[in-house]
Amino acid sequence: MSTTKRGGHDGPVGKAVLVCRDCDREAHVDGDWAVTEYELGGDRHRVYQCPDCWHTLVVQPVFEDGVPVPA
Numbered sequence: 078m079s080t081t082k083r084g085g086h087d088g089p090v091g092k093a094v095l096v097c098r099d100c101d102r103e104a105h106v107d108g109d110w111a112v113t114e115y116e117l118g119g120d121r122h123r124v125y126q127c128p129d130c131w132h133t134l135v136v137q138p139v140f141e142d143g144v145p146v147p148a
């Protein structure tokens with residue numbers, strides 16, 4: 078008898094995972110991406126870049142009162 082049963086626990090999908098379009102690198106948003114912060118027009122922004130090919134993945138505003146930004 079074969080018991081090839083695929084469980085329904087393949088881990089969280091689509092939750093704060095970034096994928097590089099250029100080299101298909103995939104990692105959690107808190108993973109080893111190159112993160113840079115800069116100020117633009119009085120607002121602080123955070124840039125996530127691929128450490129392999131330096132493709133810019135996402136730019137998101139950072140709030141100074143420390144409230145985490147919902148994805």
Ligand SMILES: [Zn+2]
Pocket residue numbers: 097098099100101102127128129130131132
């Ligand atoms: Zn890349």
